[in-house]
Amino acid sequence: MAGITNLQTDLLRTFVSVVELGGHSKAGAMLGRSQPAISLQLGRLEELVGAPLLIKKGRAIQPTADGEVLLAYAREMVRINDEAMSYFRRRVMTGVLRIGLPSDYAVAFLQNALTDFTRIHPEVNLEVHCDLSREILRQLSADELDIIVAMMPAPRMPYLSRSWVEHPIWVAADSFVIDPDRPIPLVAHPEGCDYRARMIQSLEAAGRRWRFVYTGPGISGLQNAVLNGLGVSALTRPTLLKGMRVLDQSDGMVPLEPLRVGLFYKHPRQTEAGIKLISELVANLDSINARTQPAAAG
Template identity: 60%
Template structure:
């Protein structure tokens, strides 16, 4: 007879809380337990895994390779557990949710998904904060946001729940024509933008001259610059507008490198309304065929 290993949700919740809150004592405070009790739960979880999931390096805590893998499963198992609990506890969902979105998503697919959710739950108020991904993640880390969508890079994957790939596309006005021999006018966000970097890298690799003809931090201004023929830009399929066309290799434009985008949140900090919103976003991503696996990177924590 097969021996089943059951991962208790209380152990997984303690594990995710330590990771998301950055310390054993903070996890204990959030869960109403002492630091030794949280440590015991982590040891019990490691017994089930059959290997350490967190190791101490100097004064810092680091996830082991097994811990990185477990974190992905744990987030998903807790999300489904809390979704089921929320379904059978049909109390009115209300409150304020603070959401961070990068500039390119502020008027696109995910804003529609989020506002759709609030229309179904009129007791929820939204505070949407738009900005650069690094700033958004800093605000999430400081508990100024409940959840965030941001670009994923190699260094900042803490709090990552889901990620998916976006392939930027070259966008130009329908009637615009460009002579690659004289240089490409670009409409771009300021330096530091992942889309701007990919345009420049792509053109430099193809030895195509370029110049920045328009720069601005807002997506609306960038879209207007493209529609009015001021320059070409890297957009997503969700931010293409009527009056634009896609440029590709037949136009002499090289492909742009992909961008990984992620959904970030601190599970122990989320209210029932926040958990339901996360489930709503994940469901819509699955329906759209854009959801994927989290990028697993080492995360350093402080033991407190």
């Protein structure tokens, strides 16, 4: 069709590599190109889009505002390209993929996707690490993990592929009754958990007293503590179990502030197995968001 400009995949791959690897030299070493060739490709890409894409701050190279917008498209376009080529190569996928997840997502959101991937690709070994989002993000940055899901402390972050809004809910056992004359007993993950911070923020804004009665890193422990009537907690709807009820303003509970969650990975370091798993996680997340919160998908 006349007037349509095509963005070449090799130019987009170079752009993503420079941003995610932190410079022209590292990107050139990864892609097998000289530093001048990398600069020429970036210049060509800037000509095509009609905007500067990178800015140097000290020794660091960062995307401009336009570069941030293109980066989101570029990651997706390069991923789809690599997924398509992987299909037509039809090679057996092998290797190890290190996945980082908050425990809520490991149990309720991505467990089926990871299990299905392992069943279909038995030669790929998955290593799943559950931790607080801030630690998972640090491990990805340090190349200790390959693909992660994590809560986002800022709207724009390195290595982000897909983001969506999560609405935590107050929950308690069906038989649990809040005593208005006593501090609200809280069940939570350790300090540093975003849901824990949201609970404290909500209660203090409402002038409610509170105390922690259970703290543990695993989602199963939190669920059992709630079901056993120890206290109330903040969970996602997919982690709500039979025997729990949602608390709202009729129970004297102020709604919790939403959270933004992201899927992150460094594309230049991904294997064919990694690209395939990322595509399946994206499809899984889109399906979940369509069922639970269609208006909030990022």
